[in-house]
Amino acid sequence: MLLGVVVLLVYLPSLSGGFLNLDDPWLIQHNALLVGDGHALARIWTDLSRGTRLALGAEYLPLRDTNLWLEAHLWGLLPQALRASQLALYLGAVFLVRAALHRTLADRRVAEVAAWVFALHPVHVESVAWLAGRKDVLALLFVGAALFVHAGRSRQRLWLVPLLCVCAALSKAMAVVTVALLFAQDLLAGRRPAWVVYALSLAGAASVLAIDLHVGHQVGMVQKPPGGTWLTTLMTMGPVWLRYLAELAWPPLLSLVHDVPVLAAFTAAGVVGYLLLAAWLGVGLWLWRRRRPLGLVTFLWFFVPLLPVSQVLFPLQNLMADRYLLLSVMAPALALGALAVRFHRPGMLTAMACIAGLALFSAQRASLFAFSEYVFADATAKTRTSTLAPYQLAMALNEWHQREKAKKAFEEALRRAGDRPTEAARRSTNNLALILAHQHRLGEAERLLRRGRQLWPDDPEILGNLAEIVARRGRESEGRRLYEELVRRFPDDAAAVRSYTHRYGHPPRQPAPGGVNTAAPANTTERPKP
Numbered sequence: 001m002l003l004g005v006v007v008l009l010v011y012l013p014s015l016s017g018g019f020l021n022l023d024d025p026w027l028i029q030h031n032a033l034l035v036g037d038g039h040a041l042a043r044i045w046t047d048l049s050r051g052t053r054l055a056l057g058a059e060y061l062p063l064r065d066t067n068l069w070l071e072a073h074l075w076g077l078l079p080q081a082l083r084a085s086q087l088a089l090y091l092g093a094v095f096l097v098r099a100a101l102h103r104t105l106a107d108r109r110v111a112e113v114a115a116w117v118f119a120l121h122p123v124h125v126e127s128v129a130w131l132a133g134r135k136d137v138l139a140l141l142f143v144g145a146a147l148f149v150h151a152g153r154s155r156q157r158l159w160l161v162p163l164l165c166v167c168a169a170l171s172k173a174m175a176v177v178t179v180a181l182l183f184a185q186d187l188l189a190g191r192r193p194a195w196v197v198y199a200l201s202l203a204g205a206a207s208v209l210a211i212d213l214h215v216g217h218q219v220g221m222v223q224k225p226p227g228g229t230w231l232t233t234l235m236t237m238g239p240v241w242l243r244y245l246a247e248l249a250w251p252p253l254l255s256l257v258h259d260v261p262v263l264a265a266f267t268a269a270g271v272v273g274y275l276l277l278a279a280w281l282g283v284g285l286w287l288w289r290r291r292r293p294l295g296l297v298t299f300l301w302f303f304v305p306l307l308p309v310s311q312v313l314f315p316l317q318n319l320m321a322d323r324y325l326l327l328s329v330m331a332p333a334l335a336l337g338a339l340a341v342r343f344h345r346p347g348m349l350t351a352m353a354c355i356a357g358l359a360l361f362s363a364q365r366a367s368l369f370a371f372s373e374y375v376f377a378d379a380t381a382k383t384r385t386s387t388l389a390p391y392q393l394a395m396a397l398n399e400w401h402q403r404e405k406a407k408k409a410f411e412e413a414l415r416r417a418g419d420r421p422t423e424a425a426r427r428s429t430n431n432l433a434l435i436l437a438h439q440h441r442l443g444e445a446e447r448l449l450r451r452g453r454q455l456w457p458d459d460p461e462i463l464g465n466l467a468e469i470v471a472r473r474g475r476e477s478e479g480r481r482l483y484e485e486l487v488r489r490f491p492d493d494a495a496a497v498r499s500y501t502h503r504y505g506h507p508p509r510q511p512a513p514g515g516v517n518t519a520a521p522a523n524t525t526e527r528p529k530p
Helices: 002-014 024-029 038-046 050-055 062-075 079-104 108-120 122-129 131-151 157-171 173-189 195-219 230-249 268-288 294-309 330-342 344-368 372-381 388-399 403-417 423-438 442-455 460-472 476-489 494-504
Strands: none
Touching: 002 079, 002 108, 002 122, 002 344, 024 079, 024 131, 038 062, 050 195, 062 079, 062 131, 062 157, 079 108, 079 122, 079 131, 079 173, 108 330, 108 344, 122 131, 122 344, 131 157, 131 173, 157 173, 157 195, 173 195, 173 294, 230 268, 230 294, 230 330, 268 294, 294 330, 330 344, 344 372, 372 388, 388 403, 388 423, 403 423, 423 442, 423 460, 442 460, 460 476, 460 494, 476 494
8 A cells, every 4th residue: 555655656757647748649639540439449459451450559458558548448548537547557566566465475575565666667667657557557466466366376377378469469569578477487486387387478479579560560660670680789789788777777768758879889888788687697507507596586577577678680770779677677676675685684685775866766757758848958958969859849849838848959950961861851841830920930940941841852842832931032933833833733732732721812823634724823913812
């Protein structure tokens, strides 16, 4: 009860927040499938087409989507209600993990310290306080249930554990690693491996993984290896392993967005990262042979959940994310529990101080995730090359009509981008031009958009905004020529046709068969509308 109350108090600052402006709007807030009828629910489970999968996050996670569909029909897609239910799911997962630890470990003190560290570590805030992290929390609930059942002696675990593993995989694809965690649990409990349970669980999770891979290739979720080869992938991910270890030990390093440069050579940080993993595994195996399995168990809990997102097996869009540490945080939790018991009273006092510090930092981080402006201001301060962080910060500020602050954030995104044609830089170009136009700084807006045309020559929004700015500056013939180019190049763009019609009062001229223009001649004396 005390653990539940503390977790509730820690996440209380996030419950009043709304939708974050990254992923939440299109995935949840405005997703027509989540508010649809029974036919929409059937599509969630059976429709693997590209359009449906893209609308559902480019993944096959029917349990996550069914959970949101049910809530949408029970009390609507209200962000505060969704945040409360997400926290309730997390509390259920925490209680199951705690119960599994008590069933597994002979020393209840180690189990209790590990449960508190696991529940209150700030690495979980991203999954619990960001609605797009619903898949993480739901998967954690089923993983905790699988570990709890597996820790018992009931014959039901022969079929119930594989079923729970399948449910975890249907909630989050990377939960296929649960099978390895079952093996780690048996090592920790000092009992013989349950090979039949492993085999059945692996078979079920593998069948879900096959669907995930099919969907991933269909929607382009699986990318090329960073740098183009598996060797450059290893070089790039070396420092990431080290940063994951550092985040678990020092939570102030956590951020919603991370800078991960693609490397073409091994760096000192990368070498140290791989050496630490190798040393950890080696020491763990050496201790395990002497009937002390904790070192190997902690290595498995840290390494295995990160293996699917290490880019080596499945190259993904995100090279690094705090939420990938969802299960790996059990490694330091078990280690701290064992150390606290080993050193008796000083160890327990140290563990209690660490838990208190984790709780305070989690509460502070939960308050950041209440509002987009706060969490992306934090991410912008903690990154140097990311264009996404300042762009999302600018969009949040612009939504609150803080245009001068939004302008500075858009400029920061463009400064970081340089000549890199990133998506965030493209959007920043258009939005910054609109702010400059609103401030009647049309010359600056035009220069910005002309530079944007060089970087994104096929972007209709930049071309349309440039045509509008040029026309507003009184160069009507050039503006009309740009508008006509916009409509000619993008005839299916409804916004382009609408802008043309709004300014010139009639639909754009369309060439008839044989090249004869059937539209009325343009009124060359028409002046731009205010």
